[in-house]
Amino acid sequence: MTPRGRATVFARTFGAIVLATLAACGDEAPVAAPLDDADRAVLARAEDLLYHQAPEQVPALLEPLLARDPTPVEAEYLAGQAAYYLQDWAACVTRLEQVLERDEADYLTRCNALGFAHAKRGDYADARTLFERIVAADPEESKAWYGLAHVALLEGRLPDARVALDRSLALRPDYLKARFAEVRLLDAEGRSDEALVAVTALLDAWPSNEEALFLQVKLLRAEGRDDEADQAESRRAAVYAAKEQIATLAGRIRAGDDDPAARRALVLAYLQLGDAGEARDALLGALAVFPDDPGLRELAQGFAPR
Amino acid sequence: MSRSRRPSSRAGRALSVPSIAGLVFCACLPGCGDSASGPAGSRTTAAADGPFVDAGLLLAPLTCGGENARTILEVNGGGLALFDADGDGDLEILLVDPGPYPSAGVASGGTNTLYRNDGGMHFVDVGEASGVGVPGFCNGVAVGDVDADGRRDVYLTRLGPNALLRNTGDLRFEELPEAGGAAGDGWSTSAVFVDVDLDGDLDLYVVDYLAFDADHPPLHGVDGRDCRWKGMPVMCGPQGLPAQPDHYYRNDDGRLVDATAAAGFDAPPGYGLGCLDGDFDADGWPDVYVSNDSTPNFLFLNTGHGKVVESGLAAGAALSSRGREQAGMGIAAGDLEGDGDEDLLVTNFSMESNALYVNDGGRFDDRADPMGVGGPSRRLLGWGAAFVDFDLDGALDLVNANGHVYPQADEPGTDTSYAQPDTLWHNDGGGRFSPRAWDGDAPAVSRALSSGDLDDDGVTDLVILRRSGRPMVWRGLAPERRSLTVALDGGPGNPDGCGAVVAFTDAEGTRTRRVRSSAGYQAAGDPRALFAWRGTGTLDVRWPDGTHEQHAVDAPGTLALGAAR
Numbered sequence: 001m002t003p004r005g006r007a008t009v010f011a012r013t014f015g016a017i018v019l020a021t022l023a024a025c026g027d028e029a030p031v032a033a034p035l036d037d038a039d040r041a042v043l044a045r046a047e048d049l050l051y052h053q054a055p056e057q058v059p060a061l062l063e064p065l066l067a068r069d070p071t072p073v074e075a076e077y078l079a080g081q082a083a084y085y086l087q088d089w090a091a092c093v094t095r096l097e098q099v100l101e102r103d104e105a106d107y108l109t110r111c112n113a114l115g116f117a118h119a120k121r122g123d124y125a126d127a128r129t130l131f132e133r134i135v136a137a138d139p140e141e142s143k144a145w146y147g148l149a150h151v152a153l154l155e156g157r158l159p160d161a162r163v164a165l166d167r168s169l170a171l172r173p174d175y176l177k178a179r180f181a182e183v184r185l186l187d188a189e190g191r192s193d194e195a196l197v198a199v200t201a202l203l204d205a206w207p208s209n210e211e212a213l214f215l216q217v218k219l220l221r222a223e224g225r226d227d228e229a230d231q232a233e234s235r236r237a238a239v240y241a242a243k244e245q246i247a248t249l250a251g252r253i254r255a256g257d258d259d260p261a262a263r264r265a266l267v268l269a270y271l272q273l274g275d276a277g278e279a280r281d282a283l284l285g286a287l288a289v290f291p292d293d294p295g296l297r298e299l300a301q302g303f304a305p306r
Numbered sequence: 307m308s309r310s311r312r313p314s315s316r317a318g319r320a321l322s323v324p325s326i327a328g329l330v331f332c333a334c335l336p337g338c339g340d341s342a343s344g345p346a347g348s349r350t351t352a353a354a355d356g357p358f359v360d361a362g363l364l365l366a367p368l369t370c371g372g373e374n375a376r377t378i379l380e381v382n383g384g385g386l387a388l389f390d391a392d393g394d395g396d397l398e399i400l401l402v403d404p405g406p407y408p409s410a411g412v413a414s415g416g417t418n419t420l421y422r423n424d425g426g427m428h429f430v431d432v433g434e435a436s437g438v439g440v441p442g443f444c445n446g447v448a449v450g451d452v453d454a455d456g457r458r459d460v461y462l463t464r465l466g467p468n469a470l471l472r473n474t475g476d477l478r479f480e481e482l483p484e485a486g487g488a489a490g491d492g493w494s495t496s497a498v499f500v501d502v503d504l505d506g507d508l509d510l511y512v513v514d515y516l517a518f519d520a521d522h523p524p525l526h527g528v529d530g531r532d533c534r535w536k537g538m539p540v541m542c543g544p545q546g547l548p549a550q551p552d553h554y555y556r557n558d559d560g561r562l563v564d565a566t567a568a569a570g571f572d573a574p575p576g577y578g579l580g581c582l583d584g585d586f587d588a589d590g591w592p593d594v595y596v597s598n599d600s601t602p603n604f605l606f607l608n609t610g611h612g613k614v615v616e617s618g619l620a621a622g623a624a625l626s627s628r629g630r631e632q633a634g635m636g637i638a639a640g641d642l643e644g645d646g647d648e649d650l651l652v653t654n655f656s657m658e659s660n661a662l663y664v665n666d667g668g669r670f671d672d673r674a675d676p677m678g679v680g681g682p683s684r685r686l687l688g689w690g691a692a693f694v695d696f697d698l699d700g701a702l703d704l705v706n707a708n709g710h711v712y713p714q715a716d717e718p719g720t721d722t723s724y725a726q727p728d729t730l731w732h733n734d735g736g737g738r739f740s741p742r743a744w745d746g747d748a749p750a751v752s753r754a755l756s757s758g759d760l761d762d763d764g765v766t767d768l769v770i771l772r773r774s775g776r777p778m779v780w781r782g783l784a785p786e787r788r789s790l791t792v793a794l795d796g797g798p799g800n801p802d803g804c805g806a807v808v809a810f811t812d813a814e815g816t817r818t819r820r821v822r823s824s825a826g827y828q829a830a831g832d833p834r835a836l837f838a839w840r841g842t843g844t845l846d847v848r849w850p851d852g853t854h855e856q857h858a859v860d861a862p863g864t865l866a867l868g869a870a871r
Contacts, residue, residue, distance in 0.1 A: 056537060083719075086536070086719075087536075087657050087721070088536070088719045088720070088721050089657075089721050090719075090721040091718075091719055091721070120684075121684060121685070121721070122659065122680065122681030122682055122683070122684035122685065123681065124681050153675075153676075154675040154676065154680065154681065155675070155676060156673075156675070156676025156677065156678075156738070188676070210629055211628045211629050213629070214625065214628065214629025215629075218622055218671070221620060221622075221669070222669065226620075229620075233619065236629060240629075
């Protein structure tokens with residue numbers, strides 16, 4: 001068995017112990033009725049909506065499942081995720097805590113989600129506690145190490161952030177969020193030259209990260225490279241505008257104010273961000289609704305077949 | 307429009323810390339139980355475990371439109387000024403009351419009130435004769451001696467033309483036509499008097515918010531508007547409403563002349579809410595910082611002789627640490643690191659967080675999170691803010707007012723609330739802040755805040771306005787007479803020495819304070835510099851004209867300087 005496998009077994013055991021302890025205390029974990037095909041279709045649709053950045057539609061979709069007593073854990077978890085994206089951190093935390101109390105499946109993933117919800121809410125100590133538990137259960141959980149580094153950075157504990165981040169990146173060198181945290185940490189450590197190199201490399205892989213662009217602007221200005229900073233600022237502004245436009249267009253389309261022009265603009269906004277995958281998905285979605293629109297068909301010619 | 311009226315019987319009514327004697331006396335007088343102004347009905351004063359205690363002052367309640375704000379006009383609340391209106395050395399209190407929602411064809415305006423300071427936390431409503439009760443939906447206030455007669459004048463921001471009230475002495479004010487040239491015609495929120503061109507008189511910067519037609523207010527569901535927050539219909543704005551440009555008025559021998567473009571203040575309009583003067587790049591020329599709602603904040607750096615360049619983005623003081631514009635409201639400035647330059651605190655919307663722009667030679671870095679004021683502020687929506695050393699340990703602490711804009715914040719799923727606790731942040735001396743329990747933790751819908759030593763005991767006190775209702779006065783409880791207060795007089799045109807920088811060096815190091823009257827958000831505050839007393843030292847004053855003077859100081863107390871300048 002690999003170390004990761006052992007840790008997973010350990011984590012499941014840890015989760016099972018939690019459940020067993022609750023049961024021994026007389027708080028027997030309730031068991032939800034089995035899901036049928038219609039339920040699973042609803043859950044799949046909810047996942048799809050989350051993936052396509054339409055979290056506001058998820059609570060209504062899940063409402064029938066959430067009204068059950070007990071609530072299916074899967075629905076509770078998706079509702080928690082939707083609350084995360086809707087920035088309702090309190091609901092997110094409540095739901096994820098309920099999920100963790102009742103079900104050991106994907107325990108570490110869900111713990112991670114809860115940790116980041118705590119961090120988003122500004123409850124850094126709670127987030128730290130969770131991430132520490134996760135890495136204690138599975139020392140190879142790169143996301144939790146990143147979570148620890150993220151929280152330590154927020155709290156200004158730079159040596160702790162360095163230890164956690166090095167562990168995260170050693171486990172998963174291509175983890176873009178951790179690489180961005182590395183840039184922020186280098187900057188906070190006063191290692192500006194290295195931060196500038198790292199952020200430039202990161203932006204090659206993640207050009208739509210406007211926070212990284214913002215940091216690049218700051219680092220360039222600190223070096224007196226104002227022309228390059230101005231260029232980076234223009235890129236940042238373009239990325240920011242594209243994201244704002246995507247949010248506006250997606251909201252408009254979801255609200256039923258849909259036409260080929262909006263769909264074309266959405267595809268182009270994704271392309272502006274350098275996100276070809278999302279652009280392709282947006283185009284396929286548009287062609288499904290407006291298959292004969294010449295503008296959309298012309299756009300499609302620019303994409304290689306899947 | 308007619309002037310707002312108040313019963314003449316209010317004039318001369320005393321407000322003071324409640325006492326048994328006062329209550330007995332009150333019970334014997336008919337009408338004394340008027341809850342708007344008499345000591346009967348005072349709040350119960352909470353246990354005095356500090357660092358502030360309810361001073362028990364029953365200042366006049368303010369109104370800002372309807373009970374539940376239906377429009378964005380009714381959100382921002384009123385203003386206040388703590389300033390020496392009669393030149394006797396202590397601080398009067400001016401409350402700026404927006405009043406009911408302005409209706410077409412009907413005279414509008416709340417009841418602005420000036421309270422005379424009689425010492426010992428004892429204040430008297432000057433009454434209608436003060437002349438501060440001008441009509442209109444007033445929001446904010448700035449204080450400065452515009453006509454160089456040595457008396458502090460008052461500028462009121464309003465929906466529509468603003469007002470300049472000339473101080474004629476003896477706690478009397480008269481409104482000048484066209485606000486002395488600075489009337490404008492938008493919706494102004496905050497303003498600051500600052501000698502931008504260093505010619506010895508105070509110029510004026512006025513912040514405007516957005517275009518608002520009170521007769522046709524933007525409402526959810528009207529004119530196709532779909533104004534929502536977290537899926538709920540809410541009042542509309544600021545997004546979707548046109549932002550308005552700010553204005554800069556140069557003081558030409560007492561006449562305020564619009565020099566916005568000529569001086570370089572003509573930045574693209576933002577949703578302006580707060581402003582503060584400072585010398586953020588330490589070049590001796592006054593700069594202006596502006597907090598904008600939902601648009602990048604401005605930093606107007608003075609390039610000399612009254613010309614400025616908007617440098618917020620370039621200097622790193624426009625956006626959050628993540629590069630996002632936030633809903634800038636209140637501003638506080640203070641030298642947190644002891645490096646001689648001032649850092650900036652900006653309060654923001656819920657689910658954003660306070661921004662704390664640490665100043666490193668004119669370049670700013672938002673370190674709100676590592677310095678402790680980020681996370682705990684995320685569920686709060688902040689307004690007025692001030693750096694004050696409330697425990698007199700030598701490190702600047704922080705206080706900020708909170709309260710949401712949407713009454714709907716009390717609905718489930720918002721992760722915030724309409725009424726919120728005002729936050730007191732303790733500085734551990736190493737630049738790390740943590741929230742501290744205090745009597746102001748009780749949730750309220752607060753807005754503007756100002757700080758000053760109201761009872762001249764060497765301890766900073768606070769006044770916090772509610773969006774609607776009675777202001778709170780908090781008396782500082784740190785040990786009395788353990789501080790050094792420096793009161794400057796810059797002569798006619800600048801009686802408070804605004805723009806001077808005062809540095810006190812003792813055995814533990816140097817602390818620096820800028821003398822200013824602006825309190826950031828719709829308010830003016832105590833311009834005097836206050837230092838916790840840690841022992842003898844040397845006081846260095848750099849006057850706005852660049853001259854220095856030094857004094858050896860061997861005891862705490864008040865040091866008045868510059869009257870003969």
